[in-house]
Amino acid sequence: MRLATFNILHGRSLTDGRVDVDRFASAVRDLDADVLALQEVDRDQPRSHGADLTAVAAEAMGAVEHRFAATLAGTPGLWTSATGGGQPSTAEYGVALLTRLRVRSWEVISLPALRGRVPVVFSGRRRPVFVGDEPRCAIAAVLDGPLGPMTVAATHLSFIPGWNTVQLRRLAGRLRRAPRPAVLMGDLNLMGRRPAQITGWRSLADVLTFPVDRPNRQLDHVLVDGDLRAEAGARAVHTGLSDHRALVVDVGA
Template structure:
């Protein structure tokens, strides 16, 4: 079974600045994932041709099961948090989880938002900038695999240093009662050491994913708790869109896997 996570940058290519839906379809097909977590996903946004990018990806990979969770609604620059509604009727933006395998149940976990603005030092800038974060969430699926049930969680944590650790710890606390084995996929905006420390989970995938053309850092992760293990080395894939590479790994679920 192949798991993958991909921050798609609403389908935009950093090389030509275009959102090409056929390019997105080709990228998802190339991943050939059984379960796929997506971040920075648009729905009904002018910048991405008004498309439902979750539905585009689901059709491309043959995923009958999929869930889009809006974290923001409206258009960039004027949007606001999509609290209280996973899929508002307006233009929206958020995360998605897609599965070729049957899903027994779905659940959404809201993550704590940082109030006010926080200083962030961006590469190349002389001084920190005061920024306001977006709303954040996680989506959980109980997936039925040929080897048994697997809890899959997808998220996209804030880029604000320190607060992403807070969000990850809150998420792990919310997942304590979920059945194991459990995997957590997504853009955590953390290096591997901090992601492992804050989550208490094992990494199933080790590979640099950012920036896409010459990756120097691993911001995207596939973490595990319980009897699930990697079945081979992970792949970091430049798929022709986004400033992130996709991260994929084949896994096996079995009682003999490490906890």
């Protein structure tokens, strides 16, 4: 079974600055994932030609089921919070989970929201900048895996140091009673072994994923709790899209 997570930057290429829906579909098809987590996903956004990028990806990979959860509604610069579950009929942005396996149940999990602005020191700056964050959520599904039920969750955590740790601990706690093995995939905005240390779950992939041209850190992760092993080394795939590489790993019991 192949797992993959990909922060798609709404399908935009840094090479030419364009969103080409056919090129995005081809990139997803080439990943050939059985279960795929996507972050920074557009639906009905003018900048991505009004496409439902989750539906485009589902058709490209041959997914039998998929779910999109909006965290923001409206267009860039005019964002408003979305609940993740309501999916109002307007332009949206969020995360998605797609699978070729049958789904027994879905759940959208809201993550703790940061209220107000906090000081963050960014690389290359001496003084902190006060920033806010967008709403965050996870999509969890109980799947019919090769050996029985398993849980997969997809998320995109805050870029604000410390707050992403709070969100990850909360999410791992919410998944504690879910069927095992359980997999957590996504752009966690945490580097290296830190996500495994926070959750107590095992990392299935130790590969640099960001920035796309010359990766020097791993922000994208596949974590597991339970009897699931990587069958070969994970790969960070340069798809020609996004500022992240896609993270791909083949697994077995």
